[in-house]
Amino acid sequence: MRNEFTAIVERDGDWFVSYCPEIPGANGQGRSKEESLESLTQAIELVLEDRREDALRGVPAGALRETVTVG
Template sequence: MKGEFTAIIEAATEGGYWAICPEVPGANGQGETIEEAKESLKSAIQLIFEDRLADIRRGLPKEAIEETISLP
C-alpha cells in the first residue's frame, strides 16, 4: 500500500505525543516521541485498510472483479 496522508500530532498532557489522520476515521497513534507517534499512526492506518479490505472480500461473489488503481 502506498499513499500520503496527513498526520496531526500534539503533545499529550500525560507526556508523549498522540497523532490522528483526518483522512482515515478512527486512525490514531501515540508514542513517547514524535517519530514513535507517527510510526504508531502508520501502523493504525495500515491495519484499518487491511481490515476493511478483508471485510469486503468476505462478501464478494466469485465473479467480482478486483483491480488496483492509483491516484496521482
C-alpha cells in the same frame, strides 16, 4: 499524492498523540513525535488492511477483480 495521509499530532503531557482525519479510527501515540507518527503509520496500515478484507468478503464469486493505482 500516492499513499499520503494527513497526520495531526498533539502533545498531551509527556506523550504525543496523533490521528489521521482521512482514516477514522487510526490513532498513534509515543513519547516523541517520531514514535507517535510511527505508531500512527502502523495503525493506518492495520485499518486499511482490515477494511479491504472486510469489503472483499461480500464480492460475488463471478465478479472481476482488478487493481487501480491513484496518484
